Amino acid sequence: ILNNVEKLPADALFDIKQRFSKDPREVKVDLGIGAYRDETGKPWVLPSVRSAEKLVQENPNYNHEYLAINGLPTLTSNAAKIILGENSPALAENRVISVQSLSGTGALHIAAKFISKFLPNRTLYLSNPTWANHNAIFQTQGIKTATYAYWDSKTKSLDLQGYLKSIKNAPNGSIFVLHACAHNPTGLDPNQEQWHQILDAIASKDHIALFDSAYQGFATGDLDRDAFAVRLGIQKLSKVCPVFICQSFAKNIGLYGERVGCLHLVLPQQDDASVNLASIKGAISSQLSKMIRSEVSNSPAYGAKIASKILSTSDLTQQWYKDMITMSSRIQKMRTSLRDKLVSLKTPGTWDHIVEQCGMFSYTGLSPDMVQRLESQHAVYLVSSGRISIAGLNDGNIDHVANAIDEVVRH
Numbered sequence: 001i002l003n004n005v006e007k008l009p010a011d012a013l014f015d016i017k018q019r020f021s022k023d024p025r026e027v028k029v030d031l032g033i034g035a036y037r038d039e040t041g042k043p044w045v046l047p048s049v050r051s052a053e054k055l056v057q058e059n060p061n062y063n064h065e066y067l068a069i070n071g072l073p074t075l076t077s078n079a080a081k082i083i084l085g086e087n088s089p090a091l092a093e094n095r096v097i098s099v100q101s102l103s104g105t106g107a108l109h110i111a112a113k114f115i116s117k118f119l120p121n122r123t124l125y126l127s128n129p130t131w132a133n134h135n136a137i138f139q140t141q142g143i144k145t146a147t148y149a150y151w152d153s154k155t156k157s158l159d160l161q162g163y164l165k166s167i168k169n170a171p172n173g174s175i176f177v178l179h180a181c182a183h184n185p186t187g188l189d190p191n192q193e194q195w196h197q198i199l200d201a202i203a204s205k206d207h208i209a210l211f212d213s214a215y216q217g218f219a220t221g222d223l224d225r226d227a228f229a230v231r232l233g234i235q236k237l238s239k240v241c242p243v244f245i246c247q248s249f250a251k252n253i254g255l256y257g258e259r260v261g262c263l264h265l266v267l268p269q270q271d272d273a274s275v276n277l278a279s280i281k282g283a284i285s286s287q288l289s290k291m292i293r294s295e296v297s298n299s300p301a302y303g304a305k306i307a308s309k310i311l312s313t314s315d316l317t318q319q320w321y322k323d324m325i326t327m328s329s330r331i332q333k334m335r336t337s338l339r340d341k342l343v344s345l346k347t348p349g350t351w352d353h354i355v356e357q358c359g360m361f362s363y364t365g366l367s368p369d370m371v372q373r374l375e376s377q378h379a380v381y382l383v384s385s386g387r388i389s390i391a392g393l394n395d396g397n398i399d400h401v402a403n404a405i406d407e408v409v410r411h
């Protein structure tokens with residue numbers, strides 16, 4: 001038995017880290033995984049997190065007991081306000097169910113399980129391209145996936161007409177996974193006017209939206225601005241359909257390995273007085289509990305306590321806003337610097353898209369062959385799609401990276 005188990009290729013993203021750490025070359029740069037690095041290239045523990053950790057540990061009641069199955073209530077309720085807004089009508093109308101999850105991936109996983117059980121036989125549409133893990137998460141739950149047009153490689157901009165056409169051509173009631181902001185991998189978001197068109201088209205087909213919110217705060221440095229699409233989506237779509245939101249605190253609180261996130265399910269408005277919203281919420285919540293209990297029993301507590309402390313303590317929340325500005329403005333500075341260096345090297349091609357894109361990533365347009373040469377000749381590591389994590393750049397390595405890109409583009 002077990003003699004015929006097929007060996008799978010290594011995970012494309014995590015394998016970059018492995019290859020990078022084994023590389024003996026002195027000058028090497030990791031632009032692979034989307035994790036923030038400071039100006040010295042090191043992982044950064046946010047000052048707000050350091051203060052929150054201290055407060056959590058100094059609490060005389062500090063312990064390592066289990067959380068409730070659906071998570072830490074101060075985390076889930078504050079997390080809902082962060083994404084939906086303090087004055088969210090959906091919150092005021094008590095239409096939101098929030099459960100804690102193993103970061104964004106865990107939220108997507110619970111959403112996928114829930115969809116496959118209670119919203120079966122619907123095709124789920126992912127942007128082309130999308131985060132590599134999306135396909136695996138939904139397909140593992142037996143959900144049929146398809147793609148919608150997104151990136152126009154010729155113009156390095158949004159293929160809005162193609163996007164709207166995909167929405168129109170999808171069978172009514174399909175599920176659309178939308179990147180809330182700072183699209184991964186392209187760094188290209190629809191503008192506000194385009195979001196109106198996209199969400200109106202989704203509403204007109206009774207499609208269900210699932211927002212993946214992994215980078216709130218990274219697109220503009222401002223949480224509310226980065227929640228624009230989600231909040232507009234709820235306003236336009238939750239009249240008749242539920243809206244799913246998968247929220248990660250891996251990047252914006254820098255709690256990567258602690259796995260802190262939430263799944264929020266916004267229920268449709270109920271005009272019919274005979275419908276008992278509280279009992280629907282109770283039923284759905286009980287189903288989510290069962291799914292969570294059978295898989296992880298309950299979510300990890302430590303990171304949840306830190307995130308919850310930051311979101312519920314005014315001084316720490318203010319510090320966290322500053323920390324996000326520190327991260328997003330350094331990334332922006334590196335975008336400009338990389339673009340300027342490529343322009344001054346007269347590297348063939350246009351490079352303005354690097355500054356026009358937002359969030360942690362730039363979809364450079366470099367070919368798989370160029371990416372391969374960047375790694376083998378210059379020890380610059382990135383994803384074969386040409387995506388670079390801008391957060392991996394700093395003043396100490398940017399010349400090396402720009403020169404390396406220049407060399408591979410020319411040859």
Ligand code: LMR
Nearest residue numbers: 013032033034035131184
């Ligand atoms: C990324 O795309 O680099 C991140 O979201 C990390 C991951 O888990 O894939």
